[in-house]
Amino acid sequence: MPHRNCCHEQYLLHLAHDNVDFRLPVQTVNFQFTQTFVLILTSRSAFELWGHGTTTDELRMSLLEYPAENMAPYLQQNSTYKINVYTFNKTLVFKDSIEKIDALDFLPFKGTVNLKAPEHIFCLLEDYGSDPYEIPEEPFHMYFGRWIADGQRELIRSYSVKKRHFIGNTSMDAGLSFIMANHAKVKADDLVYDPFVGTGSLLVACSRFGAYVCGTDIDYNTIHGVGKASRKNQKWRGPDENIRANLRQYGTESLYVDVMVSDASKTVWRKTAQFDAIVTDPPYGIRESTRRTGSHKDIIKPPEDFSGESHIPVSMAYHLSDIFADLLNFAAHHLVLGGRLIYWLPIYRPEYCEEMVPLHPCLTLISNCEQTLSSHTSRRLITMEKTKEPEESDGLAHLADPRFTPYHGHNSFREKYFCGLTKKNGKDSKATPGNKD
Numbered sequence: 227m228p229h230r231n232c233c234h235e236q237y238l239l240h241l242a243h244d245n246v247d248f249r250l251p252v253q254t255v256n257f258q259f260t261q262t263f264v265l266i267l268t269s270r271s272a273f274e275l276w277g278h279g280t281t282t283d284e285l286r287m288s289l290l291e292y293p294a295e296n297m298a299p300y301l302q303q304n305s306t307y308k309i310n311v312y313t314f315n316k317t318l319v320f321k322d323s324i325e326k327i328d329a330l331d332f333l334p335f336k337g338t339v340n341l342k343a344p345e346h347i348f349c350l351l352e353d354y355g356s357d358p359y360e361i362p363e364e365p366f367h368m369y370f371g372r373w374i375a376d377g378q379r380e381l382i383r384s385y386s387v388k389k390r391h392f393i394g395n396t397s398m399d400a401g402l403s404f405i406m407a408n409h410a411k412v413k414a415d416d417l418v419y420d421p422f423v424g425t426g427s428l429l430v431a432c433s434r435f436g437a438y439v440c441g442t443d444i445d446y447n448t449i450h451g452v453g454k455a456s457r458k459n460q461k462w463r464g465p466d467e468n469i470r471a472n473l474r475q476y477g478t479e480s481l482y483v484d485v486m487v488s489d490a491s492k493t494v495w496r497k498t499a500q501f502d503a504i505v506t507d508p509p510y511g512i513r514e515s516t517r518r519t520g521s522h523k524d525i526i527k528p529p530e531d532f533s534g535e536s537h538i539p540v541s542m543a544y545h546l547s548d549i550f551a552d553l554l555n556f557a558a559h560h561l562v563l564g565g566r567l568i569y570w571l572p573i574y575r576p577e578y579c580e581e582m583v584p585l586h587p588c589l590t591l592i593s594n595c596e597q598t599l600s601s602h603t604s605r606r607l608i609t610m611e612k613t614k615e616p617e618e619s620d621g622l623a624h625l626a627d628p629r630f631t632p633y634h635g636h637n638s639f640r641e642k643y644f645c646g647l648t649k650k651n652g653k654d655s656k657a658t659p660g661n662k663d
Contacts, residue, residue, distance in 0.1 A: 235296075236275040238369055240312065240351060242379065270379050273349060273371035282329065285368045289333065297334070300372060306340035309348045310373075316354040316361050326350055330370070347373040385430065391475045392467040394425040394448060394456050398507055402597075403431035406505050409593065409609045410566045412437045416502035417483070421490045421556065424448055426469035428505045429485075433478035437502070441469075442488035449487050491544060491552050499562045499615075508549050510572040510605075510639060546572070546639060547632040550584045554610075558588035558620075561612040566592070570605045574642040578604075585629040587620040588612055603643050 276297070277288035300307070309330065311323040318326075330350070337346075349372075352365035385400040387393050398406075406428060412418055414436030420428050423441025425448060433439050447453035451468035455461060473479045488494050490508075550571070557567040567589060573582060575598075583594060589610040598604045623630040 238273040238275045240271045270377045272374045275371040278369040300346045303336040305337035306344045307346040308344040312351045391471045397425045398427035406568045407431040410503040410568045418503045419501045420506045433481040440483035441485045503566050505568045507570045551632040554586040567610045572605045587623040
């Protein structure tokens, strides 16, 4: 049993059993923890931990060791309370829950039970492991404590892409968008930038935490919200389908700086630190194209009378290795010291190794979390922090560590993605993607 430090309280975080790989890097927002944590793989709340153990006797002894003066304010005779029982990987019948609550009668509760509106809520949490096919009779571990607060999981529902005014084929899921904002440690009055902004899902999430947001994208139609709609039964986008309208929908329009059409490979920004965070989801070439302005042909001089008003630049392939090299270099020059870069790195799982993650001399890798997409592909949420300003010598960093050189293996991700789908479907010929979203 863990030793209890009498100088510090212990807290239990009751976590949701999804996006498990993203938990440890997540930073608490607007809730400063300086105490010891105990983490279990369950739901959505925070508790002041009073006791825990692997058996009922251990739990009892642990609770009896908890300082009585810490319990007293919540057990007064004129107070009301209730006790909930939460289980992970097992469902209890009502009778069993009541028996477990009755077994806590050694605690000095003096108040009155109130199931509808209690002043204090206490919880018994039981962990039955993670294997749904091997559920033990007795829990592996038990915890008891006072409920402090629920998390903000309602944000995932209220910010659901399905309810959003302006969406696209690749709009980021609300839950993952908030995770990215959390990894970036976004806070009020930060300036956050997305160089592949799309329909602005990441700007919406970052503005929720009070940050000013801006972005760029090479796709004119997406930036301006024109063209074909992404929703069923709607052929064309409406007149007010745009990123600003999304922020207006959630009451954060005042934090909208602007978005503009721009090529991520040709930065339009001054070479000074400007952004507190860069949060982005670069295109992988699967549901969206990877393009940049330019041509392999010789540059042709425009006509003498060309005004530039209706010019549509020629585009060419923008390889993933170049996308990530440009992104890291941009972050090194445009993040403030301590600012964070958060982005998704698509990988072919059979060939993945940590050496494939791009590095930069000015950026320190903070975390690398996997989201599985299929049996052969996944994407990894990369979190980096700027720890020094750029220097001329950074150009020679690849001599000391080859990972400072762009990894060209990323460029075949699209081919391997569809090759994997072909093998899965038992076909000999290459799979052909459907609509290019």
